[in-house]
Amino acid sequence: MSTPAPLSTPSPASPAPLVWWRRWWRKQSPSRQDRFITLGPLLAVILFLAAVIAAFGYLRIEEIDREQQAVKRDVEYAQQRLRLRLLERQEQLMRIGRDISNKDVDIEEFMSQAESLVNQYPELLAVTWVDSKRRVKVAYVSASANAAQLRGAGEQLKAGETDGTYGLARDLRQPVYSRPLNPTDSSDYNAPTLQILIPLDDQGRFGGVIMGEYAIDGLLRFGVPTEVTAKYAVTLVDDKNRVLAGNVPPPRNPAARLLPWTDDAAEYEIPVSPVGNGLLIRAQGYRASLGVVGSGFFWLVTALSAITVWMLLGTWRHTRRRVQAQQALISETNFRRAMENSMLTGMRALDLQGRITYVNPAFCQMTGLAESELVGRTPPFPHWPEAEIDTLMARLDDELHGRTPPAGFEVKVKRKNGELFDARMYVSPLIDPRGQQTGWMTSMTDITEPRRIREELTASYERFTTVLEGLDAAISVAPLGSEELLFANKLYRAWFGGEVSGHMNLIAQAGVPAAAPTDDALDAVDGLAGFPTDTLTTAQTENAEIFVPNLGKWLEVRSRYLTWVDGRLAQMVIATDITPRRHAEEQAAQQNERAQTASRLITMGEMASSVAHELNQPLTAINNYCNGMVSRIKSQQISNEDLLVALEKTAKQAHRAGQIIQRIRSFVKRSEPNRTAADVATLVSNAMELADIELRRHNVRLSHYIAARLPQVMVDPILIEQVLINLMKNGAESIEQAHMPTARRSVELRVVPKTIEDQSVVEFSVLDSGKGLSPEVMGRLYEAFYSTKAEGMGIGLKLCRSIVESHQGRMEAENLYNGDEVVGCRFTFWIPVTPLLSSASSATDNVAIT
Incomplete structure (x- = not known):
């Protein structure tokens, strides 16, 4: 007899999940256990409701899928029927086209066959014979057609009537369907129509088309089976989703689209062959069922679930209120402990006898001593320095008797490693719940770093003050x-x-x-408060x-x-005191003025022979006029009128000589700089009058261009004339040194207004036809005492640039090129119309830059 097997033999791994669950459950706090106990039934009810909704949704999705398959099948059937009807009409029209190409049908026979087709098939509105030049030969139109389909013989088809399909049929030589002609596309049609064009062959050439026009509404009524239109809302639409024929169902309720299975109206569309994507047949099923939302059983389950959830939430709220007191106590305890542990201020509690009863972690961290090394200790404490014990004992006595100042006191504290640091202590009494004092609470703050920063700031302030005072x-x-x-x-x-x-x-x-x-300042209010600074x-x-x-x-x-x-x-x-600098600037201005005067004297010295030659002409004329008048008076051969004419000519020549002398005197005269509003044309004319003498001596032609309506400039006319004369004289000397032929010996002066850097200026340009400036000369052009002339002093261009810059202007020089060949040089300087004089430069208004 065999031993019966035990009823159950648990495997070693079977109790493991249960044991793990129990351990995890015991580790949770009571509040978390209550929360899980409450959330369990709530989760179960929610899952049950979700399962019911999912079941309803699954069934509804299955139903919608079946409806979608049915509407797809019916639409494809309707599309097939419509396709067969269109192909039959196409074949009949192609037969007529072949007869026309074979010359077997004349116009009367065509009218007879077209009438038979139109009367037999109601969707066919018109049949038109169009030749190769788009002219209508003959057309038969149904009585139900509108005025747009009526076309007379010889009438030209409009470009928009065939929607571009005429040319396509001519090129492909195959039947072509046009896009649906919608009333919104053309105002000539009152109802949507569809055209088919059958090309005609005239002995290998294009002979026109047979155009058949369908009423799209007729195609829907006679081409779609009635069993389909009875079950669905069938419409014919174009590729732009515009309804061409059919009834559009009423819009659906937006609320019915919240869930995917509530959208219970099946819909399907497919292109109509052989027309193509331009014409689509669409069918939408009528809503026959109430759906999930209309199911009473669904609402009953939802209501029961909601009531259950409400009851569970009420129980959970009641349990939560019971746990709140426990949580508040735990939170308060944890908060106070966290605040105490996070404080950087050391806290120490003493009883009335001076024994330490409590220290916080910050106090232990400051002193480096553990809590066990401090609590229970009596004076002297281990964090007192040996040299400060007597002082600290006196401080402790004041502390125990309440004689400490409210602002606290500073002491030296020793760390466990022997390091000392400065600390500030504040003392307050400890009161128990009965209102009796049980000891003293002392707070200690490490002030070593703040004291170091304060001392550094004090030293920095002293250094700053010392520098500013010095x-x-x-x-x-x-x-x-x-x-x-x-x-x-x-x-x-x-x-x-x-x-x-x-x-x-x-x-x-x-x-x-x-x-x-302002008055606000009297009230200690900043009057500029709120303004951006x-x-x-x-x-x-x-x-x-x-x-x-x-x-x-x-x-x-x-x-x-x-x-x-x-x-x-x-x-x-x-x-800053700049009195010595101002004196030096005044002396420099005087020296510069002497240099300018010397430059003018040098210039006039170089022009002396030319000036003498220029004065010789009026003086010789005066001598001739006087000798002539004396001779004729002696011979009594002159009348009063002739004498008057001779005297006027003599006075004119004397006046001319006086003007030359006056211009030379005013040019070389040493005077203080005087800026006035000067007329540019007059200034340039005076400079040209003096420079022209020197230019004629060198056989150099002077031409000029002065723009009209030039503005006045605030300048010293004598200084600007000096610059112009120097530049024109330098140009003539450059031409003389280059040994230029007579045809190329010319200097041009141009004066035009310009705008440079948003500032209105007057630009003076002196162009010569000399040999130009070499790179070495260009680099040292304005260098003092540098000159390319053997007898030159090297101060002319330096003074010219100083004069221009003292008028807030600029001077520059550049070579003129004809290809790679240097054909001359151009000196340009400009003077601002309204000079921007700073306060510093106004005192030395016309001092040249040296």
Whole structure:
């Protein structure tokens, strides 16, 4: 007899999941266990409701799929029937076309066959015979057609009537269907139509087409089976989704599209062959069932599930309120512990006898001692330095008796490794729930780093103050809109005292804009509050040179806006004594004026022989006129009229000689620079009159072009004339050195207005036909005492550029080329119409740059 087997033999791995589940469950907090217990039934109800909805949805999707298959099958059947009907009409029209090509059908026979087709098939509106030139030979139109289909013999087809299919049929020589002609495409048609064009063959040539026109509505009514139109809303649409024929079903309820299975209206469309994608047949099923939303059983299950969920939520809220008190207590405890552990301030509690009863982690971290090494200890404590024990004992006695200052006190504290650091302590009493004091709470903060930073800031401030006090410039800072002096260095106080009036006077004399004090300043309110200051504080420094009578000094004043340490917008002024520099500039101006006078004298010395020759002509004329008059008076052969004419000519020649002498005197006369509004044409004319003498001596032709209506310029006419004369004389000498032939010995002066860098200027150009400037000469052109002429001093062009730049202008030189050959040189300089004179340059208005 065999031993019966045990009823169940559990495998070693079977209890493992259960054991794991129990361990995980016991590790959860009571609140989490309550939450899981509540969420279990809620999840079960939600899953049940989801399963019911999924079942309904699956069944509905199956039903929709069957309906979709049915509508697809019926639409394809209707499309096949419509295709067969179109092919039959196509074949009949092609038969007529073949008879016409074979000359077996005349116009009367065509009309008879067309009438038979149109009367037999209602969807066929018209049959038209069109020749190769798009002219209608004959057409038969149904009585139901509109006026647009009526065409007379010889009438030309319009380009839009066949929608481009006429040319396609002519090229392919095959039957071609046109796109549906919709009333929205052409105003000539009242209803959508479809055309078929059958090409005709005339002994191998294109002989025209047979055009049949279908009513698309007739194709739908007579081509689609009635059993299909009874079940579906059948429409014929074009490729732009426009309905051409049929009834459009009413729009569906948007709410029915929330779920995919609630969209229960089956729909299918397919192109109509052989027309192509231009004509589609579409069928949409009528909604016959109520769907999932209309099912009463579905709503019953939903309502029961909602009630169950509501009850479970109510139970969960009740359980949650019960757990909230426990959670609040745990959260408060954890919060206080976390706050205590995260504090950087050390906390130490003493009882009334001075024994340590509590220290926080920050206190242990500061001293490097563990909590066990501090709690329970009595004075002296291990974190007291040996050298400070007596002082700290006195401090502890004051602490235990409540005599510590409210602002705290500073002490030295020793770490476990023997390192000392500075700390500040604050003391407050400890009160128990009965209102009795049980000890003292001391907070300790490490102030070693703040003290180091404060000492560094103090040293930095002292260095900053020492540097500013030692500067040889007066520095002051004052806020905008307030009569308050924020900062003034030693030199400012020596010049103006500690008053803000000196700062304001410097700003006023320098012409720097500053906001005047307002009534808001009296109420300690910033009058400029709210205005953007970035543009002012990032602006460049403004400079000005002024004379202060009270000090008897010339000062260079620089100012800029800055944001003060308290956030207010302030203005800093730096005043530097430039009196020695101004004296040096005045001496340099005098020396430059002497150099200019010497240059003019040198120029006139070089022109002396030409000037003598020029004066010889009027003087010789005067002598001849006087001798002639004396001879004729002696011989009594002159009348009063002839005598008067001779005297007028003599006076004219004397006046001419006087003008030459006067121009030379005014040119070489040493005078102070005097800028006036000068007429450009007069200035150029005077310069040409003097330079023309020298140019004629070198046998150089002078031509000029002066633009009309030139504006006046603020210049010293004598200085600008000197520049023009020097440039024209240099051009003549360059031509002389190049030994140019007479035909190429010319100097041209051009004066035109221009706009350079958004500034209106007058440009002066002197062009010569000399040998140009070599690269070496171009690099040293304006170098002092450098000259290419053996007798030259090398100061002419240097002075010319200095004169132009003193008028805020620029001078440049360039060679003129004809291909690779240098054919001359051009010197150009321009003078601004309204010179931009700074305050610094206004004092030395016409001083040349040396």
